[in-house]
Amino acid sequence: MLNENPNEMNWRNKLEDVDGLSSEVVSDKNIAWEKLYSRIQQKTVRMNSRVWYQLAVACIIAAIIIPFLMIDKNPAKQIRNNPIGQSQKTAPPDFSLTTVNENTSQFPLNNKKQAHQLPLKNNVVNKKHRSPRIEKTAIATSVPVLEENTIPVTSFSSPILSTSTVAQVKKKLPVVHINELGISGDDPSNMARYYEHRAFQLKFINQQVYTTSSPGRGFNILKSKINPSN
């Protein structure tokens, strides 16, 4: 510090002499104060708006995050909390398909009673006039009708099946369904075989001649047997 010299202190003190430098001081203190006060007020307003902005951002983030958390938790809770009956309701396609396939694969040609148990009558008969491609989808949609009727027989027969998880059962669905119905591709030979198969079932439903259709006849046989009058 340079405070040792008393003379130096003297001239330095003169620089802070407000009376001696009156021309250099603030001309109008009130105006200066108003400027300063407005700045202080703006600061408080800015602080308030900043707090509200932060609150709004927090609310938006919470609104986005909470639904995601709920979605993640729900499936697990449902699986845990579902009673046996509810889990069976979600599973019906599996059991129905397996039963349908079993029934169709083990279908005896001369057994009228078993043939009448199949509820495919209406669905398949109405779709006889359609093209082969449309019938593909029609048969696929006809599966749920089978499910509703066949579930009670197979699914409640064993308690082990009723407690099985949904994921394990779903794996069997597509493979068995496609193979049994013969809709593996667009191959025309497969389509012909498929129509023969369906025609064979229709014969049972209509209680007509119980013979298999020959591959040479193909669709003509099916068309001729749509109406009972024919």
Place this chain on the structure above:
Amino acid sequence: MEIIELIREARQGSTASQKYLFDLLSDKMMLVCVRYLKSREDAEEAMLNGFYKFFNKLPLFQYQGDAALNAWLKKIMVNECLMILRRKNVFTIVTEAAAAEIPFMEDALNNLSAKEIFNLILELPVGYRTVFNLHVIEGLDHKEISSLLSINEGTSKSQLSKAKSLLQKKLLLNGTTYVKRKSQ
């Protein structure tokens, strides 16, 4: 009302106390700002910025006497002035080697009036003036000045010596007029 009470009330947000403190201290602080910035508009801006920060940081301030309060507020003002100088980019000091110390004409300055001393300082170039203010009037050493202004210590020393030599020249040039006026 004592200053300590004013500070306590201003801390709690009393506008009247803040205005009273402003009225009490603004003139002194304006002089400091003008000494650094020369321009009255810039000086007023620096002073208002300084008081704004002063009132914002008042809750952190522990009152230890009027001198401490003055020193703290003065430090805030000097920092504001330096910020304005940096912002206006007028404060460019070329790096120079350290110059030899020049003896300062203390007696000559003591014989001058406050206004004369003030005007002599304002006539200095901005770089010289800033280093002179910081070293001779505020009492900072060259290390502190170099860190404040982001310059070398040698540059600070050379700027100070040049400021002193320029002041001496001005004193010698105007010496005749000062002597004549004193004799009158």
